[in-house]
Amino acid sequence: MDLSEMLAGTCPLREAGPQDHVDGVPARVVATPGSTQETSALLRACHAGGLAVVVRGHGTKLSWGRPPERLDVLLETTAMDGLVEHSRGDLIATAGAGMPLDRLGRLLAQGGHQLVLDDLVGTAAARTADAPDAPDADGGRTGSTLGGAVATNLCGPRRMWTGSVRDLVIGVRFVRADGTVAKAGGKVVKNVAGYDLAKLLTGSFGTLAVVTEVTVRLHPLPEAQRWVRMVVPPEALASVLGAAVHSQTVPQALEVRAVPGQAPEVAVLLGGTTGGVQARASRLVETLAPLLPQHRAAVRATEQAPGWWARPVDPEEGRPVLVRTTSRISGVGELVSSALDQGMTVTGSAGVGVLHALLPGDRAPEGARTSVDALRATSGRLGGSTVVLDAPPAVKADVDSWGPVPGLDLMRRVKNEFDPTRVLAPGRFVGGL
Missing domain, CATH: 3.30.465.10 (Uridine Diphospho-n-acetylenolpyruvylglucosamine Reductase; domain 3)
Known part of the structure; x- marks a missing residue:
């Protein structure tokens, strides 16, 4: 029939x-x-x-x-x-x-x-x-x-x-x-x-x-939102993320963006009443600025989200290898460093230990597998896991998507x-x- x-x-x-x-x-x-x-x-x-x-x-x-x-x-x-x-x-x-x-x-x-x-x-x-x-x-x-x-x-x-x-x-x-x-x-x-x-x-x-x-x-x-944004030297990333997580400013989100060859960016979202958000943003700037070489000039509060906010994949990039990798919060800095070592671009929620990492779609399957295995080993040691959400067909056929x-x-x-x-x-x- x-x-x-x-x-x-x-x-x-x-x-x-x-x-x-x-x-x-x-x-x-x-x-x-x-x-x-x-x-x-x-x-x-x-x-x-x-x-x-x-x-x-x-x-x-x-x-x-x-x-x-x-x-x-x-x-x-x-x-x-x-x-x-x-x-x-x-x-x-x-x-x-x-x-x-x-x-x-x-x-x-x-x-x-x-x-x-x-x-x-x-x-x-x-x-x-x-x-x-x-x-x-x-x-x-x-x-x-x-x-x-x-x-x-x-x-x-x-x-x-x-x-x-x-x-x-x-x-x-x-x-x-x-x-x-x-x-x-x-x-x-x-x-x-x-x-x-x-x-x-x-x-x-x-x-x-x-x-x-x-x-x-x-x-x-919320009545108002503000982002506290900064560029962070790699060696200061772990301390900045830790200070933001443990601050008393009640962040609604803590995001990191790291591209190979560039200093990572960090953005913290605060929401609530207009006066409360402004006060908490100022307090967070005071908390984080001493951790950076440029101090106050390196940290700024703004009403504008970064262009990469909530966008781990750029539609213009075609079909890259998209990986979700996790760790305990204290291990996020090391996990970002491991991803960068493998040539990955990282965007994700440092406040909960959930990151998305991208490899260029033209990476050879064996090279992609090696990079994923290395990142998976790091995330596993840090109490998390690594999953390949998407990849070009040749890579997906050669890579273990889920891991243990x-x-x-x-x-x-x-x-x-x-x-x-x-x-x-x-x-x-x-x-x-």
Whole structure:
């Protein structure tokens, strides 16, 4: 039977084109369900027919992870893009998985709220806060969707303030591989009943279920923000980062940017009332300036974020080797130094020990493998890990993307419980899950 005939009546379908692939593996059909019920009908049919399904929002992170073992259906979430609820008194919101983070931010801002989630792959396209329903610059595909952020556990600079995506998601509606509809969590921040499946699904790369709605906790928009910025000699980096982390200025983010052959840059974000932010920024300048050779002239407070803020990957760079590497906070300076020794550019959250490192995409596979192995050894010794999120196909085929994974046997048992016939994104996640 023709695939379109097999799936007819479940949701809108179209034949896949050349652009409809996942890391080079072509799809046969693209499905665009507009609701949880249509998603359920689609997955029920795919499960019955033994079809492989990969979920796509805007596709900005679709090459992260490993290529799927097989692919029949690309399930697009873009039709499930509504703001279902914004409870201003409870500081929570529920939105469809296909909601663009950028648009969600504009809608929430109308009520003075924000989802503290930085989109690391969004573009710099101009958007206006007073036009919350305006389409995004290139047809709505300029950045991540809410579902994509949950699937990849997308975290940026302000993770230091409010935690990761796992800490912000308090409930999900999802569809299992056999079409069963389920919910996890609720609509209150302190809901602790039962197993926390929302956290389990976050960061699973769509291998356990298809998330159709997400409920998140919100924070008030700050009255003012200021960045304290400085260029730091490599030998002073560890002391500057340590002083910023342990200062009493309550930083919302502490970021470092290091390029081979250049002195690292550090930026600290402060937010709150106008007077409070100005006072804390001045106090932080006083704290950090004595640690630098140029003293006060080397540190400045500004209302302008650095151009590299929350942008580990420049869209103009093509497809580099993108690595997420972590360590305990006290080891960030050494981890940055190790990455620079391997010719990597580093951008990341020194305040939580999570960095992103880039190797040029033209690096030979064996050279990329050597660099990743060296960085992985350093991060492991410093209490962290190193994961290759993305790379050119030749490099990805030659490099161990995940490295050592504690609890892999347990993860396999979880996958087998959720998706025993391997319908959802087979092979995309750690250990071939």
